[in-house]
Amino acid sequence: MNITELAIRNNRLTITILVTVLVAGILTFRTMPRDEDPGFIIRTAVVLTYMPGASPERIEQLLTDRIEKAVQQMPEIDFISSQSKTGTSVVYVNIQESYTDMAPIWESLRRKIDDVKESLPEGIRGPFVNDEFGDVFGTIITITGEGFDYAELKDVADQVRDEMLYIPEGFAHGFLTLQDSTEVFYQMSQFYEPEYARGVRWNDPAFNIAWPAEISVISEKDKHYSNYSA
Numbered sequence: 219m220n221i222t223e224l225a226i227r228n229n230r231l232t233i234t235i236l237v238t239v240l241v242a243g244i245l246t247f248r249t250m251p252r253d254e255d256p257g258f259i260i261r262t263a264v265v266l267t268y269m270p271g272a273s274p275e276r277i278e279q280l281l282t283d284r285i286e287k288a289v290q291q292m293p294e295i296d297f298i299s300s301q302s303k304t305g306t307s308v309v310y311v312n313i314q315e316s317y318t319d320m321a322p323i324w325e326s327l328r329r330k331i332d333d334v335k336e337s338l339p340e341g342i343r344g345p346f347v348n349d350e351f352g353d354v355f356g357t358i359i360t361i362t363g364e365g366f367d368y369a370e371l372k373d374v375a376d377q378v379r380d381e382m383l384y385i386p387e388g389f390a391h392g393f394l395t396l397q398d399s400t401e402v403f404y405q406m407s408q409f410y411e412p413e414y415a416r417g418v419r420w421n422d423p424a425f426n427i428a429w430p431a432e433i434s435v436i437s438e439k440d441k442h443y444s445n446y447s448a
Contacts, residue, residue: 259320260349261296261313263327265289267344270305270409278302280339285309288334294323306405307345324349350400390418394429419443 225232267281282302286309289298294313301308313323324347331345338345361375385391393402417440418425420433424446 259318261315261317261320263311263313263324263347263349265307265309265311265327265331265344266346266348267307267309267338267342268305269307269339269342272305274302274304277305277307281307281342281345282309284334284337285331285345288330289327292323292326292330294326320349390416392420392427394431394433396431417443418446422446 265285267285269277269281272280282300285307286298286300289295289309289311294317296312296314298312299310311327313320317323327349328347331347335345361371361378363371363374366374391404395402419442420427420429420436420440422443422445
């Protein structure tokens, strides 16, 4: 006698079991904890190194390649990717998903980077290991259009993305970190010169920005900008 035949012969018992399982599933689903933004483990760290004025080729040879070789010695590595740009080396270190305790792994990564510093050229800045991505308020924009196929929309989206990644000259950029010890890295087309810096206040009524949380920590300079006037 197989399971199907047994279930048919004892249909009342089968129905009772199915109803019990269904009710238990509904109750479990309704009472299980929910989070709009559930936590997750970030298994990626970024190693940033700066060598002002160096070409991408020199950055690759003198910085990126040496850092990658040092990091590859770690057994927890899943894969490594990198970018060598003018004056900047960016190495992304990705850890295998089987690891959940990241603190000792990042400590091991920092020791590897400290060891490789001796082989890097003098006059560089870094390398800096960033594994604290934290939480930053941002926005997501989608593009739709009736009568346009996917390829046409993708072309427009790629163009908009390229324009949005780079803030045009004369525009202001503001951000709000939502967790302690959050680090935000951004690059500028020119070296920072404080005497040319300009800005607007975070609560300027001319812009009426709806920040998602109360502003509790802000620099004195940013706090005391005058109201904007066109």
